[in-house]
Amino acid sequence: MTTFDTTVQRYLDVWNTTDPAERLSRITEVFTPDVRYVDPLAAVEGHEALNQLIGAAQGQFPGMVxxxxxxxDAHHDQxxxxxxxxxxGGEALVIGFDVAELGSDGRIRTVLGFLDRVPS
Incomplete structure (x- = not known):
């Protein structure tokens, strides 16, 4: 497992954390304070906004992981x-593709997300 694979797993762990306070704590460990997250449905900046976005996504897809x-696939800081x-353990309902850029401290500073498959 590469360093980026570990970072990606930590990123996904944040998205799977349902308790808002615990999720915010993990967000501060994984993302820079000025993190920018953009996908076709959202554009947010900062820890609090990202925490709220993830909570909203979990509300839309309860019980999903x-x-x-x-x-x-990584090179340089991306x-x-x-x-x-x-x-x-079931079939994926949504499939996405993200590009993450790391800051100088090794935390994620930018995420650009794309949705490849979404429920109709």
Whole structure:
């Protein structure tokens, strides 16, 4: 497992943390304070906004979990990776592709997300 694979797993762990206070604590460990997250449905900046966004996504897909869709592909301070969202051990309902850029401290500072498959 590469360093980026570990970072991606920590990223997905944040998305799977349902307690808002615990999730915010994890967000501060994984993301820079000025983190910028953009996907087709949202654009937020900062820890609090990201925490709220993740909580809203969990409300939209209750009981679903994020899992890696394969290994990350990385160079320099950026990585691209796929993820899946679905019931634990079940078929993915949503599949996405993200590009993450790390800050100088090794935390994620930017995420650019794309949705490859969404429920109709």
């Amino acid at each position: 994020f899992t890696p869709g394969g290994p990350s 990585a691209r990776f796929t993820w899946q969202l679905g019931p634990a």
